[in-house]
Amino acid sequence: MTTIQRLDAKLEEHIEKVEHYKQVQTLLAWDARTGAPRKGASYAARAKATLAGELFKIQTDADFGLRLEDAAQQEDLDELSKRIIAEHWKTYKRRSAIPIEEYQAFVQQQGLANAAWLEARAANDFSIFAPHLKQIFDASLKFAGYWGYEQHAYDPLVQQFDPDLDKVTLDRIFSELKSALIPLIRRVTSSAKQPDTSIFTHPFPLEQQRQLGIELLQAIRYDFDAGQFGATVHPFSSAINPYDARLAAKFVENDVRVSLWSALHEGGHSLYTQNIDPNLIHTGLGIFTSYGIHESQSIFFEKFIGRHKGFWENNYFILQKIKPETFGHVSLDDFYFALNAVKPTFNRFEADELTYNLHLIIRYELEQAIIAGEVDYEGLPEAWNDKYEEYLGIRPPTHLEGILQDGHWSAGFGLFPSYTLGFVYAAQIHKVIRRELPDYDHLIESDHIETITGWLTTHIHQFGKSRSADELIKSITGKSIDTAPLIRYLTDKYEQLYEL
């Protein structure tokens, strides 16, 4: 447990107030995406916007700024207090750089852009969304200008989510992955040995899928007394604080994989939050340190635990118990092969381990093409389709399966890289953890996941935002972000599985 030096009482009170507003905002977002009624949505959004405006004022309060500056100059400040001050000072400066009217207008534009995206999807007509996308991207770039940057306008945008990353690093990471993955996918998909995945698309009643989700969450030791398991249309987790880390899965009757993966993925996010040192709760540091590291933990549980054969040696009985008519006569080997089937599709969310990163790389490259003026909004749908054809060998037949698939762009630039960063980090961590816990496979097979989670807590979770992504990954692996472990992991696994 961390002990925190006392800061100036008024400063502590102000920081706690910021925290409370943020926790309430997270809860409002949770509610909007789980139980909130359809007809109340626009009113709820207005109330949420009011709170966002109030928080903006609190975070950019001039007196608060002065106190932060004073505190930063205190010489006897301990390391953790310095981090607390630095974190709030960073937010203070970022927020203060944007005129409040522009900030509020942007928040409103985001809401309208998301509504336009939904409308465009309903009509399968990209032209409804295009002007909003342009407006959002233009505003994003204007904000990048306010914040300033040395090399690329994209840098401050991606740094909203991953402070230690920049375009140069991302270009390198994505290029390395692309070179390795595209040929590997071609080899895998042309292998003679292919799994039978039809077991997953048998109708699976939603109430039973919920039961499956609960048992899988129990298997990874999710604490139900410090969270909640809900249902939604796009799975997510809500990091309110370590004692309230909720998750919502998506349930689709004809594909049990959707809820299965979303329970493990969001469960991984929530375990991270539940294991943060509670002493950090009211400091601003009691939260995941970056989107990439947050994603590394969800991916660790979804892919490195949830696609580990030992995990299913231990938990396949749950599926066989809940749905004997489907799984009763399917061997663990067949089930495991089906679970790890590789098949290029148009859908990022339901992608397998191998094709997953290419979905993200395509989105990232299109963002860069827009910023560089290499593609205009009219040409964007075709550019999207061309890349799918080039990298995955398939061409979306409609915009619904193409450019209109994800709604993330209605919030701005720069969110997609975190998904791939998370996978890269997770593989780096996985490599070290296997070395440091030599009985790693046996721990999973023998239902001792808590030892692995304990290791992750010691090296990552507990610190929350008090250590940066780069500090964490360096202290664990001795180096910065590195694609080699992920490429090695995927190559070895799929060469063996598909007998290449």
Added chain:
Amino acid sequence: MTTIQRLDAKLEEHIEKVEHYKQVQTLLAWDARTGAPRKGASYAARAKATLAGELFKIQTDADFGLRLEDAAQQEDLDELSKRIIAEHWKTYKRRSAIPIEEYQAFVQQQGLANAAWLEARAANDFSIFAPHLKQIFDASLKFAGYWGYEQHAYDPLVQQFDPDLDKVTLDRIFSELKSALIPLIRRVTSSAKQPDTSIFTHPFPLEQQRQLGIELLQAIRYDFDAGQFGATVHPFSSAINPYDARLAAKFVENDVRVSLWSALHEGGHSLYTQNIDPNLIHTGLGIFTSYGIHESQSIFFEKFIGRHKGFWENNYFILQKIKPETFGHVSLDDFYFALNAVKPTFNRFEADELTYNLHLIIRYELEQAIIAGEVDYEGLPEAWNDKYEEYLGIRPPTHLEGILQDGHWSAGFGLFPSYTLGFVYAAQIHKVIRRELPDYDHLIESDHIETITGWLTTHIHQFGKSRSADELIKSITGKSIDTAPLIRYLTDKYEQLYEL
């Protein structure tokens, strides 16, 4: 639909902000009582307290006060705008009368008192709760002093919930009810004809009770797109706004009546909220006008609709369909008699129509005895038991079934009368509606509840807080609150049912 004159833009903005905070608070309370995890409760309470403090400051903002005063003096103000100004001015004055430190301390004491009440219940030991109760009641009386009163300290306390009521009126109402009900209950309970209520205590799976609740809510035309149906330990409804009126029922496996009544009761509250003119949403008047009127609508749907034989002629099939093994061979007459069984118990929440008001009268009389110094905190449990014995002929064997039954007192004085006021108002309204809709019984039998709800919307719901309780009841019945219709209704119904 109401058209609202434009007020000063800054005033409108401030009023809207107040509304948004209140809506968020209602949502936080909903969350705390439905899905929120146990371990996060104390942190959620702290965040909630921060927002309450912020709202206090917003409501007592000096500049806001000046704008309200200015607006109140505008001569060309329409009636509705006057109401809006008056409502916020009243809150401004009430809040400003209390020093903010005392208000915050009181909010904290309420939380501690509630925790002590739970602890006292667990230990069946009133002495754990007693000092908290004294502290809460002392603070309530101090606040009454700040607010000022002409006759009784109780007046400003009950007026927090029912602005048109005072102690003198309550004394009269409760005395009239007591004189009529105590002898009626004695006659009913000593009747030779008694119903068989064992059908209700057969095990009834919770998921099926949930289905029953949904179908009953559909029967009274609750709009699920403007609300949510949740589960909790003490049923309640959350009036966020007309487009978000949620309710939570309690589910007990061995007594289906608990969820049945709570769905209809909280459904009645929520219908009221859903039918408020949406133009009132951001004015401060888009909410129930008083606790008594709010309760009159829940009681109307729970008792006057839900205990109407015609309602069950139409809806008994739901129970027979969901649970044929229990209800399949029970006639509608037997079911209806069992549903209206009268039996004195210690439990207010599960009381029948006849004994219900006596539970409230006992609580009210004890509040008066405390204020008058006729009973001290040590003597309170015995005073409670004596009253149960005197009025209902039963004596609680433990404090758990006695003085520790309700937690409401940990919030302060004056909340209990509303429950009885609601019943009295509902009977007055019921008398008029039967006269104005001569085919009333047939409307219920033939599943045309919407005509009745339409009448209630026209005469009550739509106005929200833009008309006072007394104005509403006078415009409907031609007189103020009056116990005669309730006494008549109960006497006629139960004399017939029990063949007295």
